[in-house]
Amino acid sequence: MSSRPVLPRRTATVVCVVIGVGLLGPGVGPAGAAPEEVETVTSCTEAALRQAIDDVADGGTVAIACDDPIVLTPGGGSTIVVDKTMTISGTGHTVTVDGGRQTSLFAVQSGGGATSPDDLPTLTLRDLTLTGGWSQDEGYYGGGAVWNLANLVVERVHFQDNRAFNRGGAILSEGAGRLTVVDSTFTGNRVTCPIDGSGGGAIAVRQRQQTTISGSVFDGNSATGLASGGAVLAHVSRVGAGFPVEPPPGGPVPADPFGAPLVITDSVFRSNEVTVQAVAALDVSRMYGGGAVAALDHPLTVSDTLFEDNVVTTPAIGYGGAVLAASFRQAATTLTGVDVFDNGFPDRTNGHVSNGIGGGLALHGTPSIVEDTIVDGNLVGGGLYTRGGPVELVATAVENNVAGAVVPGDTTYGGGLASYGPVSLTDSTVLANSGGSCRILWGGGPAPAGDIVVDGGGNDVDDPGTCFRLAPPTTPPAATGALVAPTAPVAPGSGVTVEGAGFVPGARITLAGYLLGAPAPGASLAAAATTGAATAPGPVDLGAGQADATGAFSLTPVLPTAGVWQIVALGAAADGTTAALTAVLVAAAPGVDIAPVVTSQPVPVTAAAGTQVTLSASAAGAPAPTVQWQSSQDGGTTWTDVAGATGEDLTVTVGSVSTRYRAVFTNAAGSVTSAAATVTGSGTGTPTPGPGGGTATPVATDGAGAGSGEPSARPTAASAPALATTGSELLPLVATGVGLLLAGAGLVLAVRRRPAR
Template sequence: MPSSAPRRLGLTAAAVVVSVLAALLGTAAPAQAADATITVGTTADGDATGACTSPGILTLSSPVTLRSAICVANNRGGAQVVDVPSGSYALTGGTLPVGTQPGADITIQGTSSSTITGDGEHQVFLLDPAMIGGVAVTLDGLTVSGGVDDVYGGGAVLGGSPDPSAPADALVIRNSTFSGNRANTSGGSTAAPGGAVQFAGGSLTVTNSTFTGNDAGTSSGGAIAYQSVQSTGQGLRIDGSTFTGNSATATGLTGGAAVDVADTAASGVTFTITDSTFTGNTVNAGTGRFRGSAILLESGKLTLTGSTFGGNRNATADGSAIAVSGGALTAQYNRFAGDNGVALALLGGQAAATENWWGCGGAPGASGCDAVSGPATTSPYLTLTATAAANPLVQPATSTTVTASLLVDSAGAAVPATKLGAFAGTDVAWTANGIAGATVSPGTSALAAGTASTTFTSASPGTGTVTAALAGAGASAAVAIGVYAPPAIASTPLTGVVGRPQSSVISASGYPTPALALDTAAPAGLSLTDNHDGTATLTGTPTGPAGDYALAVAATNSAGRVVATIPYSLNQTAAFSSPPSAQFRVGSAGAFTITTTGRPTPSPIALSGPLPTGLTFTDAGNGSATIAGTPAPGTGGITTITLSATNGVGAPATQSLTISVLEAPRVTSSAETAARVGDAVSFTVTTAHAYPVPVLTRTGTLPAGLAFTDNGDGTASIAGTPTGPGGSFPITVGATSAAGSTAAPLTIVVAEPPAITLAASNQTVGDGATATFTAAASGFPAPGVQWFVSEDGGSSWRELTGETAPTLSFRAALAQNGNRYRATFTSTAGSASTEATLTVTLTPGITSAAGASFAIGSAGTFTVTTTGSPVPALRTGTTLPSWLGFTDNGDGTATIAGTPPAGSGGAYPIAITAANGALPDATQDFVLTVPEQPAITSAAATTFTVGASGSFTITTAPGYPALRTLAVSGALPSGVRFVDRGDGSGVLTGTPDAGTGGVYALTVTSASAGSPAATQAFVLTVDEAATFTSASRLEVTRGVEVDFAIATGHAYPAVTAIGVAGTLPAGLVFTDNGDGTATITGTTLDAEGSVPLTLTAGAGSQTLTLEVSNAPVRPLPAVPIVADGPLGGVPSTAVPGQSLTVTASGFAADSPVTFGIYSTPVVVAQVDADVNGVATATIVIPAGYTGAHTLLAIGTAPDGSERVLRSAVLLPGGTGGGSGGPGGSGGGAGEPAAPAGAGGGLAGTGSDVGGIALLAVLLLAAGVAVVVRRRVRRA
């Protein structure tokens, strides 16, 4: 049942008709009735008293039908019981509504043979049809079949409170059977669930009931579809019930061919299904997949306990028994067997399915077991065991009890017997094998509290097997039966190894199984353990000594005792006892002896790996060997070889032997090396064929910055960074070890790159003077010098030919100003350079203008420019205002910059000086002028009032220069002008004319010569009070519609709200339109009179007098005039003296209506129309009238116009004195006498109830119906 909005759906026209009848007849709703029981007295269907269509009827039909009993119980309200005796109740009148009032608690109680059968087109029960909530219904002891719903689902029962804000409903089904009910028998809706029951919104309890052969079609829930709606009062409990043969069709959106569960409201309630059976529920092939042929859990929490699932079929592999698409399933102690494909499919949410039986005694998916898909937890699971009470049996005993049990799960934990109700009464089949003639009795026994037993019997000895079979699973117990036999010990010799763990088995025969023990002490480290199966194990780790031992072992059983001696040989593995190292010296003879231990004596001894040249290996064959000889030159060092020895006990012994050959050292590295001052250097002193590793030393002085390090491996390092001075450094290297010593010469030559010792310095000279640069450098070997010149600031250099002396001199020219000169010193060790700059000077001058102007409020800048070499520096000695700055740019220019603030207009003198060291300095008297516009200082807005004199003064502040004028531009309102006073101020003055109210945008301009004009956006607001332009008097006719418009004239601010003070006549409504207008509309029936009202709009007001008057009495016209319609109640023929009740409609309420008859107009009645505009009069046809005549009514219409109704009547003649024919009472032939008082006057009026009832019937026949019933639609 895919989750969606609540799913109650609706019908019915009959309820509308009932309400119409109730309204017309004036029937009140019934009061709550006390608890009562209604007994059904017939199997026929019907509602003879109309209790189902009128809630006020409490009368039962006679005899009492089931429908009448239920509807009267609905109308009574409160707790009611409908007793349904045994019998077959076939419904012919459609659905039975149950629980139509809030708080209803209705029980429909049958016997085991009370059968209610639907008509194959409607649901059987519709619970809480008005969906008011708070309705409780119990169905007990009923068999319900043949229910069908093709619109909303719930073929047998549709119930619940689908409004989340309404109280929850409750439905209890117990001891009942639902069979052959269907939903969606036509079409393909997936949103109409519940083949038998659909319940959405409340609690549903099902106990001890059966659902068989129900079908949901293309929707979910073949038997039951449940969904929560409210957050409280929700619940689903199914207990002890059976679901078999229910079905639904696969669509890809549906599931639960038996039960569909959804906690859409997330109520948090745990739903439960306990001790129930689901078998043979199937999925019909359709257009897609199907989830759960027994149960689908869509959302919420469901606990499933002690239930049985078998033979359910789902070809779509999404759960032949259960599918979980959301929520949490807890399933325990259930029995699954024979469900095809995947029995439990976890498609979403979570599932804890532990302690269940899956059909084979193993895990889900094991051979013969139902399968599970998805990440469900299924372990531990239930499994079957078999145990014998006595085992083994010793003759003369011949029988024992064997028990099959489910009381231990797959993890070895105990299973409570009380939880295994799903298995109660299930047969266990027993068989016996292994011993000819062995039997079990009984051959079949039923499980009770999780166990079943049989008795195994065999007169012959041997080992028998008893097998218990439960629904395809089996468990076996082996039972041994034997006769007495004395013990006998197998005396097989044993062996052991010193220090190695021992595990040897000693066996004995005999019956009963003999016990084994040592009769004497075992070798040190060993012990004998009886295994109680006719064997014993000699274990431990023997500590020796190695040798041959005799073990005395005793075997004892009921038939006697015997002692046997078992040979035990304790050996010892081979091992080397000689040292793992030997030493020889090159050129000297030597020998080394190798020795071993072990039992037997190890032989042979072998060597792996090459020996140093000059040495040989000899095996003596007695557990020893020799390495001897004279090592050859060059063999000094360490040689490792591997020795091995074996004696047949365990793995061969091995030893790693290290042979050291001593040899004197010699130096092998170069006698000379080179280095460079400032560069890191590393030189390695090496030796060869020296063992042990020699110690290396040096004598003599190393170059500064270098260090000698013995590396401890026969080499030494001379490393570091020479710091100078450069040169040639001779030293001596020595090598010494236990084998001898040696020495060798080594020369280190250190080159030193040139280094500047006297750097060239910058020179400044006048144009034509001599410039001199001098530089010097050191280094090894001594460097030479070359001078270069750069004329582009160092980007490129040109060699000065012939200039190779440390000093460079020449005559300077202005064109050489800024040239750079470089001296480069070079040797084989590298090069170094020094450089300096030549400056050639020229006197300064100022070339820029001597004045500038800045604007108030705008950033201004002026650049001062100069000539001269070097570039002059610029400064001022004048104190500047804080907003003005003077900045030397360092490139022969300076910047005067700043933003003059308001009020800073004027002239500012600045003294400027330019200097570059060449005298004289240049000076300039600079003047900065700041023009300033005048400022408008008065406010930017004022307000005048229409009809009142106003004045506003505009003021200014002076600028630079100070002279200024004032002007105002823009349209001024009539009556207002501007005057410039000529002193920097002006005035707005005058009286605004009527109709000038509003906002005027003006511009005020103040100007002075030589500076920008100042402007101000000025707003002049003219206030104007509102006036009413509509009439001050309103005449109203009672019962006639009023539509009076109220209007106002020009105003500022504009009128946005109109109010009224005073009480309007009843029925009239004042409406403010929000745009300066309002209306008074409606119709009043208040008495004649004058009503004073006050209208207000802002500051304006008006007195409105409302006059209420009666509608006039309109006389009959001389001749009948064109009518607006016919009269009611006028027959086609009548006779003089006949009374007629005539109605005229469409008149103003409570207005006078005149009735007359023509040809000559005669007033026959004058009455007032009622509040609905209907005038009803009883008139008498005057005597003496015959032929064709016209009856006419005239009065005032609701819009105040004249309204006329007329109808023709034929007067063929008559006796008078009564009435006859339609519309009257008469005394004509064959007609009843007139009622008392019907003579010459107008008769009283009344209500024709028969006509009203007929109208209701006609409405029902014509299909005047409204859909008021609703159930949950599903997405």
């Protein structure tokens, strides 16, 4: 469990904001600059402020030198329109401009003739408190305190209890200009709108130039309705704050000119909220959320910032308790040095365990880098939700998050990561999350093939098998169990259902196919492997899946070509090892014959004379091959059929002379011969099995030297002899070594990261 770091630098920022408003001196601008024109307001009246703004020259300053509130009223002119560059400053005084919940405060707009953002007027607000703004008066649908259609700079301003009908409880910034917010606070601002398109309890932006927020605090702001962004909303649509869940057909769409970057640095977002409400049935094909920040088709960069106790409340599915970043326009997201603590979704009331995905962060369609970030303690919805991207997590901790659900009874919806992929993890930790480390998601149809969560190295992850898909080895691994699969041939190119169990609940399952082929008549599998005849150069990726809560799975891979295939399912086993369940399938069209391929070889056995031993061999082909065992007592020079030995198992009595046995498999397409296994008598004593597990049992004998050709019960795949030795016996040692390396890297990461924060 991670310990939460003290944030001395961020605490200092908050203190500076609090003590800075109204106390810092007027020293602004470079030394030696020409003095600007100043209109001084000494009477705290609405009329005096309006007159000073009218009188000041372009580029001048209105200095408010009084300490009583200035209350704007509808009777006095309502919103003050600014159409020239100026600064309104309360430096040195405690200055409050109050709309009395009757009118918005300022509107910034071009006087006409502007051809570029630099030609637009710029309003700078400095050392003020703006409160009680209300944007429901005629003509102003957003921006309870300020509606910006040009350029707006906010320095050390406190926005409190401003309201908007639609967007931007404190500030709505639209058009061709830019917005810059420095060392300011936003408290208790709100947006309330029952129709689609609301959001940004404190700030909403839709503009061509960058929005920059630095050193600022957002506390207790809210957006209610079909809304996103409890504190900040960056959007491109004029009619909807929701974002489509499914990407548009045809791939990424062009960038929107109003989708300028949103950059947030050294700031705090605490206790902001989105409450999703609809006048009719909620459209679940659109995403709503971002308890603190929602960036929809805007590039988002956040650094050295805290998100804490932000929430999304919705009757359907919410996204991003702290941050929702979504884009189908390749708008990228970068989070660096960000702390995401205790955000999420409150318990819902309609029978689901939770109502959200990504209790901390939701990254949907946006290429993202999350670096040196802590995602900790986020509620019912997990730590991170990702879809598309790709997303990279570097030196990031995802710990102690609580899983949520989107269907009744599903309590494991991504405690750490819930992802459609692709996601890569490097030097990161995913630990102590309820509901497991990873939940791989997909829509209808088969499970996604390939890697969804990629292990970039240096990670410490609980149950890594729920995150990382094992890469299939170049040759078939030794089987640890059997897959349930059809025994009859299947048509090439068609799906075939295979099932297995014994994995860690939620384990990522890799399916691989090894084409054993249809060797030329008379060629054994061992010979084919040596010569390369009729075999694939390596494993064929047949897709992937997820074990259910019991550790079982069912998948439907497609065998791409005709032949004899060995199917292997790889994943984390419940006992901490790697499970490799196998089955042999034959893919053949009706009427097409495939020569036999040996799929398991008999193994040598040394046993006491007079005991019985059982040899086993198997093969596959189309049609199913017959078998005939043969024996040789001259070292394999001559071979004789064993009478009646026509089953896959052969039981013989050990004699005093060593005897070799082999199985010949035949069908209409040809025949193939297994490797020879020698049965050697050792006098008396305990039988000595060969390396593949042949067996011997002491019994009375009549001296005939050969047992019945009728097979005994065929061994299960768990006890069946392996295929020809391929080096797969090294896998357990390699896996152990890799596990030790990962554990060591996790310790190094913990020692390195935590003191630095």
